[in-house]
Amino acid sequence: MPKKKANNRPEIEATTEGTVSRRTVLKIGAAAGAAGVLAPSMLTSTEALGFQAITEPVTCANGQPSPPHHPFVDDFTAPFPADDHPLNPQPTEFPNLGAGEFDRAPHPRWAQFAPAHFTYDLAAQAGLHQFHSDFGQTYIWGFNGQFPGPTIFGRYGKSGVVRFRNNLPATTTTFGRNEITIHLHNGHHGSESDGFAGDFFPINFWKDNLYPNVYAGIDAFGGNPGGDGVGDPKEKMGSFWYHDHRAEFTLNNNVLGLNGMYIVYDSTDPGHEVPSAGSLQLPGYYGVTDFPLELVDHRFCATAGGRTELVNAAGGDKFIVNGKIQPKLTVRRRKYRFRILNTGPTQTYDLTLIKPDGSVGTMTVIATDANFLEHPLPVDAGANAGNSNSTTAPIVPGAIRVSVAERFDVIIDFAEFSAGSKLYLRENRTMFVGNPSPDPLPPGLAIGNVLMQFNVVNREPWFPADTPAIPATLCTYPTMPATDNTWEWQFVLVGGRFRVKRPFDTVGCVFDPDHSAHCMLQGTTEEWLLNNNIASGWTHPVHIHFEEGRTLQRFVNGVPVPVPPLHSGRKDVYRLEAGQGALIKMQFRDYSGRYLIHCHNMAHEDNFMMVRWDIVPDQAALDACIADQQVCELEMKAKESFREEVA
Amino acid sequence: MDRRELLSKAFEPHPASPGATRYTNAVLRNQNNEAVKFYDDLIRGKQCVVNFMYAECHGSCPAVTQTLKTIYRELKDRMGNNLFFYSITTKPEEDTPAALKHYAETRNVDLPGWQFLTGEPYDIETIRFRLFGMDHPGFDDDLTLHSSYLRVINDARNSWGMAQAFASNRNILRRIAWQDPPKSYAQNVVESRARQVLIEQEVKKYGYRRDVMS
Numbered sequence: 001m002p003k004k005k006a007n008n009r010p011e012i013e014a015t016t017e018g019t020v021s022r023r024t025v026l027k028i029g030a031a032a033g034a035a036g037v038l039a040p041s042m043l044t045s046t047e048a049l050g051f052q053a054i055t056e057p058v059t060c061a062n063g064q065p066s067p068p069h070h071p072f073v074d075d076f077t078a079p080f081p082a083d084d085h086p087l088n089p090q091p092t093e094f095p096n097l098g099a100g101e102f103d104r105a106p107h108p109r110w111a112q113f114a115p116a117h118f119t120y121d122l123a124a125q126a127g128l129h130q131f132h133s134d135f136g137q138t139y140i141w142g143f144n145g146q147f148p149g150p151t152i153f154g155r156y157g158k159s160g161v162v163r164f165r166n167n168l169p170a171t172t173t174t175f176g177r178n179e180i181t182i183h184l185h186n187g188h189h190g191s192e193s194d195g196f197a198g199d200f201f202p203i204n205f206w207k208d209n210l211y212p213n214v215y216a217g218i219d220a221f222g223g224n225p226g227g228d229g230v231g232d233p234k235e236k237m238g239s240f241w242y243h244d245h246r247a248e249f250t251l252n253n254n255v256l257g258l259n260g261m262y263i264v265y266d267s268t269d270p271g272h273e274v275p276s277a278g279s280l281q282l283p284g285y286y287g288v289t290d291f292p293l294e295l296v297d298h299r300f301c302a303t304a305g306g307r308t309e310l311v312n313a314a315g316g317d318k319f320i321v322n323g324k325i326q327p328k329l330t331v332r333r334r335k336y337r338f339r340i341l342n343t344g345p346t347q348t349y350d351l352t353l354i355k356p357d358g359s360v361g362t363m364t365v366i367a368t369d370a371n372f373l374e375h376p377l378p379v380d381a382g383a384n385a386g387n388s389n390s391t392t393a394p395i396v397p398g399a400i401r402v403s404v405a406e407r408f409d410v411i412i413d414f415a416e417f418s419a420g421s422k423l424y425l426r427e428n429r430t431m432f433v434g435n436p437s438p439d440p441l442p443p444g445l446a447i448g449n450v451l452m453q454f455n456v457v458n459r460e461p462w463f464p465a466d467t468p469a470i471p472a473t474l475c476t477y478p479t480m481p482a483t484d485n486t487w488e489w490q491f492v493l494v495g496g497r498f499r500v501k502r503p504f505d506t507v508g509c510v511f512d513p514d515h516s517a518h519c520m521l522q523g524t525t526e527e528w529l530l531n532n533n534i535a536s537g538w539t540h541p542v543h544i545h546f547e548e549g550r551t552l553q554r555f556v557n558g559v560p561v562p563v564p565p566l567h568s569g570r571k572d573v574y575r576l577e578a579g580q581g582a583l584i585k586m587q588f589r590d591y592s593g594r595y596l597i598h599c600h601n602m603a604h605e606d607n608f609m610m611v612r613w614d615i616v617p618d619q620a621a622l623d624a625c626i627a628d629q630q631v632c633e634l635e636m637k638a639k640e641s642f643r644e645e646v647a
Numbered sequence: 648m649d650r651r652e653l654l655s656k657a658f659e660p661h662p663a664s665p666g667a668t669r670y671t672n673a674v675l676r677n678q679n680n681e682a683v684k685f686y687d688d689l690i691r692g693k694q695c696v697v698n699f700m701y702a703e704c705h706g707s708c709p710a711v712t713q714t715l716k717t718i719y720r721e722l723k724d725r726m727g728n729n730l731f732f733y734s735i736t737t738k739p740e741e742d743t744p745a746a747l748k749h750y751a752e753t754r755n756v757d758l759p760g761w762q763f764l765t766g767e768p769y770d771i772e773t774i775r776f777r778l779f780g781m782d783h784p785g786f787d788d789d790l791t792l793h794s795s796y797l798r799v800i801n802d803a804r805n806s807w808g809m810a811q812a813f814a815s816n817r818n819i820l821r822r823i824a825w826q827d828p829p830k831s832y833a834q835n836v837v838e839s840r841a842r843q844v845l846i847e848q849e850v851k852k853y854g855y856r857r858d859v860m861s
Contacts (some may be wrong), residue, residue, distance in 0.1 A: 094850065095846075098839070100836070102839075103839065103842060202830070248808050497813065510811045513821070514817070514821070606809075607809070632818075639710055639714065
């Protein structure tokens with residue numbers, strides 16, 4: 001769906017009773033009908049309902065399986081788009097403390113990117129969401145009370161401001177923490193808008209994040225605003241997501257629902273399918289032929305009063321796609337784009353498309369972690385089995401392995417299937433269902449492995465016609481200058497302590513918001529060795545804020561191995577299984593400030609597997625920063641030596 | 648009004664606190680051989696730091712105790728008033744209250760607001776799982792893995808966090824402060840407005856903000 005214009009947006013008003021007036025409902029219905037989006041999802045928006053007191057959930061003990069559910073009852077839908085509307089008061093360069101904004105550094109490059117073309121107002125607040133028709137309502141925390149959060153749309157060359165309000169309850173019986181800091185994964189913007197883990201703010205405050213929606217390389221490629229023309233267009237990205245990054249509580253708050261998708265379009269990927277200059281003409285109508293596919297697992301318990309609440313457990317026994325358990329989607333015989341995102345908190349998915357005859361279908365990967373691949377990569381169990389992203393471990397043939405925070409944009413062509421056939425998205429782990437499938441499943445497929453069902457029908461005349469074949473070339477990767485510096489990060493577990501260790505560290509520092517562990521000059525190019533090769537039996541999906549990198553080499557137990565095709569593009573999450581390493585190359589441009597590198601398994605990052613690194617603007621700042629980066633290690637060494645003495 | 652009643656007024660737990668159902672009300676003994684209920688007497692409505700140790704441990708335990716001693720010095724005004732340290736032994740069979748007393752005295756940590764606790768092995772195992780259990784056998788079954796973790800609890804705001812004993816003291820202090828009683832909205836607003844004035848003066852004077860946080 002193309003972006004709505006601000007002046008066309010439906011006027012949503014709440015009456016004093018906190019209910020929606022009939023007139024508003026009619027308006028919403030009309031607007032939603034015109035926009036081709038389902039009205040019911042709009043009505044769940046607590047923006048429309050006003051702030052309602054939502055009863056805190058009863059806490060459940062862990063250890064029981066979730067209630068059973070019936071497969072393929074609910075519809076798979078795209079999360080509702082966020083509403084673009086003016087902010088009051090207007091965004092400012094310096095924090096508007098008087099009006100309730102929480103303290104932050106001023107927005108960098110404000111003169112260049114203000115005023116914002118897009119402004120969104122998202123309130124983190126308690127809400128109720130029904131994960132399945134068989135279940136009662138579930139207490140969640142969501143942006144505008146939605147699960148998953150509303151999808152934000154941006155366009156390259158048009159800057160945006162998202163005002164994140166913290167309207168979470170002052171008291172909660174859940175495992176969440178009512179302090180938030182929102183990270184846009186993986187935007188190219190200033191550090192004050194990056195959701196730095198130590199920058200969380202309390203309830204009843206808000207914070208503006210300035211997302212300039214620019215390609216990296218603003219300085220090098222000029223900064224003429226308007227159109228797509230800011231930065232290097234080869235740095236184009238598409239499927240971002242935003243989520244809470246509160247230190248120690250990232251897992252808890254994300255499990256409760258504080259995340260959502262953020263999609264940025266440009267002329268190559270314009271968000272529609274009408275032929276236009278430069279357009280790749282990929283399936284592109286949001287919610288019609290282009291769907292986010294946000295994966296999360298949960299454990300539930302039924303409580304008195306008819307609610308079904310989330311259980312605080314590591315690993316759920318229900319797999320959820322866009323907020324629904326085992327949903328169904330009616331697809332026409334044409335191409336569709338799915339933006340697969342694993343919102344975690346900890347589990348990895350091995351996704352395969354199962355055809356009606358039980359064999360593995362083809363999913364054509366066009367983008368990894370929001371970046372187009374140079375050439376689309378079909379993945380299936382036959383001729384294209386070698387295209388999967390396995391470095392060593394034999395994973396399911398034809399599977400795309402999605403660890404936490406990884407995104408894979410895939411195109412599935414349903415044209416080859418006859419109307420009436422049913423396809424299934426399969427996950428290698430098994431969930432608890434408790435009821436048989438209403439439709440006979442393909443041979444070899446168990447209902448517990450099914451994430452969702454596709455029902456193929458013929459295309460109605462009103463439905464958009466199929467897009468042309470996927471272009472053989474989707475983009476050209478940017479060329480990077482010679483490497484200025486090399487650096488190594490070791491992801492280790494020392495005596496039960498998750499650490500991101502530098503080679504010269506004896507033990508490694510825990511996450512310290514006040515001190516940087518690595519400093520670099522703005523504008524430099526670095527090669528980083530991400531090493532999970534040291535006495536490790538753990539998998540770490542490593543995420544680096546701010547910059548996309550290219551993998552130059554992969555390692556298994558220190559031995560160089562070829563880069564698997566799905567790791568060969570530009571990425572921001574580098575999956576390191578036990579004993580693996582990756583040598584990556586990145587440029588740090590345009591902004592200076594504090595950023596993070598961490599394991600995106602949220603249980604690991606909350607347990608300190610995260611460090612801060614800084615980009616600094618000049619040599620004097622670099623010297624100060626390098627002096628500072630010893631602080632942690634010196635403090636740690638003092639303690640370690642004490643330990644050795646007494647040992 | 649007796650002492651316990653007074654105390655329960657002074658330390659009001661959060662209405663949503665799961666209380667003894669999470670923390671248990673196991674009866675433990677401290678280094679002075681006093682019987683204490685784990686939730687009612689030690690955690691209810693209070694902010695505290697809990698760690699596991701044992702007296703004969705020569706690996707990381709002395710370093711952790713040393714760290715806590717330094718932290719204690721930094722926070723001595725609060726210790727025993729609204730902040731408490733609890734070091735629980737993982738070897739209750741060996742560590743009698745007398746042994747813990749000896750341990751505390753030899754290290755000069757027999758201080759107000761810091762209790763060394765022992766009790767029934769079953770109770771202690773339960774408390775360890777309740778506080779440090781990660782639902783992960785690799786962690787939960789290995790006693791040594793918890794030795795360097797500090798659990799920071801604030802029952803008055805029903806929250807907890809974690810600190811690493813081997814992190815810097817400054818880092819630990821910050822993580823304890825993250826569990827401090829929250830400032831009221833009014834207090835936050837007053838501070839924000841005061842800061843706004845300073846920022847405006849700086850911007851007027853220098854043209855930019857000098858206390859940039861990034």
